[in-house]
Amino acid sequence: MKKYDIVIVGAGIAGMTAAIYAVRAGKKVLVLEERVQGGQIINTINIENWPGDLGVSGADLSQKIYAQMVELGAEVEFDKVIKISVDDEGFVVDGEDDSYKASAVIIASGTEPRxxxxxxxxxxxxxxxxxxxxxxxxxxxxxxxxxxxxxxxxxxxxxxxxxxxxxxxxxxxxxxxxxxxxxxxxAIGRLPLTDYLKGFVELDEKGYVISDEDCKTSVPGVFVAGDVRTKNLRQLVTAASDGSIAATNAIEYLG
Ligand SMILES: Cc1cc2nc3c(=O)[nH]c(=O)nc-3n(C[C@H](O)[C@H](O)[C@H](O)COP(=O)(O)OP(=O)(O)OC[C@H]3O[C@@H](n4cnc5c(N)ncnc54)[C@H](O)[C@@H]3O)c2cc1C
Structure with a gap:
């Protein structure tokens, strides 16, 4: 089983930003993505409220961030995470295709339409x-x-x-x-993608991962970023902000 410092679940804006911070700090990082990089913004033609880019499309923004993350050295596997557990050495992240070892995990699996x-x-x-x-x-x-x-x-x-x-x-x-x-x-709202986390980290009554601005979860070594966590504003800038904080705290946890 391949071993990483940090395994990130989800290649949306939160997960990819976390990966950029983590690889730039010299960590060995794997991003696991079930579908396609970019997450829920991928089909939006004109992104709003993203500083510095008036009218950029979701596909272009996602591709730019993905290219940056890979160029810096993050590894990516297209595999759906179905379970995370703890063993003597840290965490085991089970995908449908393979299993991966991690010393820290960042959950960034976002939401799906209700x-x-x-x-x-x-x-x-x-x-x-x-x-x-x-x-x-x-x-x-x-x-x-x-x-x-x-x-x-x-x-x-x-x-x-x-x-x-x-x-x-x-x-x-x-x-x-x-x-x-x-x-x-x-278009009747969205639900968190956290079925694979039930019984592993604390979730609120709607299924969001309980956390605040420090992006820590109920399990030491497991961090959360983006729309999947309890928060008031689910937007690209807050997803990116969470990604940076989750990665910084994961790096500090690894010592
Ligand atoms: C139509 C639409 C338009 C929007 N427009 C704007 C806008 O103009 N400006 C703005 O600021 N915000 C906008 N938003 C909100 C913004 O898109 C989100 O806040 C942001 O994309 C959240 O990013 P995220 O990385 O947290 O989650 P997501 O984008 O949901 O990414 C999560 C990723 O995790 C993957 N994943 C999920 N479960 C698993 C699993 N088990 N294993 C592996 N991978 C998994 C998913 O496939 C996905 O790629 C819009 C949202 C929508 C739906």
Missing amino acids: KLSDEMMKDVGKRPVSYCATCDGALYKGKKVVVVGHGNSAEHEIKYLKGICSEVYNIHHDDPIPADAEAIFV
């Missing part, structure tokens, strides 16, 4: 459901679609779809779906 209820799915029937207008909107050019949800991300989806579709309905998560809507876009 799904529609089973009841609402009955109303959806055979119509397609999407959680990303930027990814799938073009498939419904000139068609009638519905956006479920009323927050900032629903507003973003509506604005985007209005430029493509003939009609964009907007409903709450418990409203009936208009009969003539041909596709359903869902």
Whole structure:
């Protein structure tokens, strides 16, 4: 089993920033990513509130940070983490494909979109459901679609779809779906990706990893960064900020 100073779960903005700090401090770092580097920002066309880059896309920003992290020496494996445990030497991080040893771990697994209820799915029937207008909107050019949800991300989806579709309905998560809507876009919030952490670190009632600005968890040697932790503002700058703090505290823990 390969051994690392720090294993980071997730190559979103939080995880990749943590990796940059850790490799620059001379640590041997592995980043494990289930899907693709960049995380939830990857499909956003125009990023807002990211200092120094007006109108950069999520894909471009992610690629720049990924290239920087790899250039500096971080290793990356595309593997889904399914369990983390403790042994005599530190931590064992089990992926679907392999297992990895670590002296410290940084959790940066982010969030996923909240799904529609089973009841609402009955109303959806055979119509397609999407959680990303930027990814799938073009498939419904000139068609009638519905956006479920009323927050900032629903507003973003509506604005985007209005430029493509003939009609964009907007409903709450418990409203009936208009009969003539041909596709359903869902934006009803997000949930933390922490199933693999149950029983290992303390989670709050919604499943977020309990921590504060020091990015420490209930387990010494395990740190947390980004949207997956308890916090008030889930944005790119706070994800990057957490990544720097989690890595700095992990480096200090390693001595
Ligand atoms: C549509 C949309 C638009 C947004 N626009 C903006 C904006 O303009 N400005 C802004 O500041 N913020 C924006 N945000 C919020 C911002 O994207 C997030 O705050 C930020 O990306 C969080 O980064 P993160 O690294 O914490 O998590 P994520 O981006 O969620 O990354 C987590 C990564 O971990 C991986 N992962 C999860 N579980 C595992 C596992 N078990 N094993 C291995 N890998 C795993 C995931 O695949 C993912 O790549 C937006 C969010 C959305 C959804």
